[in-house]
Amino acid sequence: MSEGTAPPAGDATSVADEQARERLLYLRGSIDNLDAALVHLLAERFKCTQQVGELKARHNLPPADPAREATQIARLRRLAEDAKLDPAFAEKFLNFIIGEVVRHHKAIADQEIGRDDAPGRRDVTIG
Numbered sequence: 001m002s003e004g005t006a007p008p009a010g011d012a013t014s015v016a017d018e019q020a021r022e023r024l025l026y027l028r029g030s031i032d033n034l035d036a037a038l039v040h041l042l043a044e045r046f047k048c049t050q051q052v053g054e055l056k057a058r059h060n061l062p063p064a065d066p067a068r069e070a071t072q073i074a075r076l077r078r079l080a081e082d083a084k085l086d087p088a089f090a091e092k093f094l095n096f097i098i099g100e101v102v103r104h105h106k107a108i109a110d111q112e113i114g115r116d117d118a119p120g121r122r123d124v125t126i127g
């Protein structure tokens with residue numbers, strides 16, 4: 001068979017190819033559903049971390065908590081191992097997300113410092 005030419009209909013190769021195409025479409029449908037679930041899960045996580053960031057900024061707590069992060073990473077590595085997911089990948093993924101969260105928390109803290117009614121803020125008279 002020359003390249004780019006479909007095999008005759010009903011041919012064993014064409015049936016196998018058609019089944020492979022159907023399976024590929026089916027699997028891609030599941031991948032799309034899972035990607036959508038991941039986006040929704042991440043959106044919910046960021047809604048929570050946004051509130052944590054605001055709480056920390058209002059109470060002058062540091063944006064990052066390395067002890068908490070270490071506990072989460074150890075836990076996620078264990079969960080990944082149980083789920084037959086590469087724990088190094090799970091760690092990298094969580095670190096990526098936490099890095100973004102901490103960046104948001106720093107931005108929220110910077111905004112809080114700039115607020116007129118921020119606790120502890122004193123007006124300085126110059127001159």
Ligand SMILES: C=C(O[C@@H]1C=C(C(=O)O)C=C[C@H]1O)C(=O)O
Binds near residue numbers: 049052072097
């Ligand atoms: C959300 C928090 O802030 C930061 C972000 C974390 C996260 O995204 O899980 C964990 C620890 C902190 O470095 C927190 O302190 O709980």
